[in-house]
Amino acid sequence: MRTLYLYNTLTRKKEPFEPLHPPTVGMYVCGPTVYGEGHLGHARPAITFDLVFRYLRHLGYKVRYVRNITDVGHLENDADTGEDKIAKKARLEQLEPMEVAQNYINSYHHTMHQLNVCDPSIEPLASGHIIEQIEMVEKIIKNGYAYLSQGSVYFDVEKYNSLHHYGILSGRKLEDLVANTRTLEGQQEKHNPADFALWKKANPEHIMRWKSPWSEGFPGWHMECSAMGAKYLGLPFDIHGGGMDLKFPHHESEIAQAVAAENTQPVKYWMHNNMVTINGQKMGKSLGNFITLNEFFTGKHPALEMAYAPMTIRFFILQAHYRSELDFSNEALQASEKGMKRLITALETLKNLSPSETNQVDVSSIKNRFYEAINDDFNTPVLLAHMYDGVRIINSIRDGKTTIDAENLGFLQSLYDTFVTEILGLHIESIGSSGDEKMLDKLMQMVIELRKEAREKKDWNTSDKIRDDLKKAGIQIKDTRDGAEWSRL
RNA sequence: GGUGUCAUGGCCGAGCGGUUAGGCAGAGGUCUGCAAAACCUCGUACAGCGGUUCGAAUCCGCUUGACACCUCCA
Known part of the structure; x- marks a missing residue:
């Protein structure tokens, strides 16, 4: 370091x-x-x-x-x-x-x-x-x-x-x-x-x-x-x-x-x-062109196409270097949200990865690049770029195209955990472990099981109805190779 | 007028003399009953004009444009 x-x-x-x-x-x-x-x-x-x-x-x-x-x-x-x-x-x-x-x-x-x-x-x-x-x-x-x-x-x-x-x-x-x-x-x-x-x-x-x-x-x-x-x-x-x-x-x-x-x-x-700008101009109290944080969280402002979660705002700010101007736009914010979701998804993948006997991943070099970026005057955009490079590696391990041994997997997991949670302060709520979340997950596992039974009988009507109704309730079903998963929309 | 900063592909956004930034969008593909999601592959950009250099987005000069501060503002 x-x-x-x-x-x-x-x-x-x-x-x-x-x-x-x-x-x-x-x-x-x-x-x-x-x-x-x-x-x-x-x-x-x-x-x-x-x-x-x-x-x-x-x-x-x-x-x-x-x-x-x-x-x-x-x-x-x-x-x-x-x-x-x-x-x-x-x-x-x-x-x-x-x-x-x-x-x-x-x-x-x-x-x-x-x-x-x-x-x-x-x-x-x-x-x-x-x-x-x-x-x-x-x-x-x-x-x-x-x-x-x-x-x-x-x-x-x-x-x-x-x-x-x-x-x-x-x-x-x-x-x-x-x-x-x-x-x-x-x-x-x-x-x-x-x-x-x-x-x-x-x-x-x-x-x-x-x-x-x-x-x-x-x-x-x-x-x-x-x-x-x-x-x-x-x-x-x-x-x-x-x-x-x-x-x-x-x-x-x-x-x-x-x-x-x-x-x-x-x-x-x-x-x-540096300043946050809107249409190239400083967002400020005196100019009256500001959008409050609560308006972002609720989406209630004429300039906003949708509501943006607090973590999206945080990620958006982290995606630019702090000494650069940062221009607000719906497009940029939505890009941040999607990009962040991809990172978080990979984090979940990383947690469930199984190690191999052999190892092809140079975790210490990844780690060095992370520290190099943040040590360079808190260059979070570069840090995030390196983290995305790691995402590709993580997915490749999951697909069986790259191998990682138990020791390196442990290092990689703790490295990402440290940077995402502790340093960047990204709070991953959807996988929270509160009592309600646990109950919800059990309920969902039950629903998914029922849907699986319907699908095995090729009862697509029931299967699709479950998926569509859940979607209306704000829950997304994804059919992966290893069975169905759910997430909040 | 003074003091600074900046101009990068459709959008956002790194880069500090030579090798792929990265994200989003877009295109193609894998998977799949369908769908969604996920994943893989793909772009060759650097305001303009000169100059320095074997080599410049990167250094120097000029031009144009933008922004911030000089008044409370994060």
Whole structure:
């Protein structure tokens, strides 16, 4: 097994992964802002970093995975008042802000579980870490990188840039930034248009507000991740992940805040997943072109030709490299579903294979190719391609055209099990072993037996009626050489 | 305008100088009472124009087109 290489946005190249404090690994990923239903775009980072989490654990690391929930502090762009996103939604729905957040948090969790995304080790709320954020702002002020202006605290980007490089992550220059800044509320309070808020004084109508040394208000856009990352992982920590759209200004500012407060680069490896697009355009909240995950699962959206199972969505995302754009289409999703089914079918075949005395399968070379692919910056498309090559071998063994001995068969079985279930996190529900499933299988064996008797008497009417009626009930009968099998449609 | 990324066969999607990516669709076949499913075989693509090289999808330049970020966004 070779070294894991991952692409570091900060250095713009693939680097061998060497944790700061082996065998532990600290990973922080930007989670959702809970003011709306989770959509396909949210599934991408969740699944991408779920894969990272799973694989690092597979490699034997003890991983602390922190994925925050943003429930305060982000400004609404179309609202002149600069009011809090959560607060605005709350007013619209006549609910408590915390109630809105809780509602979407629950929904997000449910959806993530359906996608078989592991729970992070810690899932901190921004609203639960106001004190930590205030303390960090105080440090930044004390170190001379921030100033107070009419109750709000702003980060002094120019000052920072004179000593460090503001733009180190996104490749920007301060001069370029200054020239292009929109006018927004509070702009006149800033010394420099590129400065950003660390603490914002709340307007009177603002519902979500906390006391601070400077004013009653709320923390700035980028404070929560800096504060919570530092609190739970310590600075510096190993991996910080998130969507590419967060590179600037969010992650850039996180770096600046950490350097200003603690005089250290906060993160060793920055990882960014690319966007999901629809008709070539980013699927996003603000563009209003998003399809929620629940809509995918139920098929209830005009753009969807059918419902797509959570595992289909997961497989679809895994079929593209995380740093490539991924374009949504019904055709692509259906292709994923069929492809995944073929893989799962082969997995079932693999379980029931019988060994020979001789062996023609080089399992260790298959294994090497699997690891080579995933070690190359989590190249899941290539990994899946290798897995399909293995499918052909598995089928060939079943057909008696290739032989495998008991030892190699065992290796192959555990290799596929490890990669499919443990690393890729594909959950094979249809063969679940719950009580209901077992009962259903016994029932089906009985029905199949009855049908077999009918077929032996060449009673095709009965035989076909059973098959057709089962189909109406959502069960597919397949007549194979070794007798009939059933599966859900 | 600035900073980046990308253009691959009908669709999706790898590829990082020389050998088959892979999946879906399509075609042919095996199996079968019929059907469905499953399995096997098959495509020779790389935006355009130059250049470097024995050799380029892969490196360099130009052109065209697309996308992301620069404003909350995964």
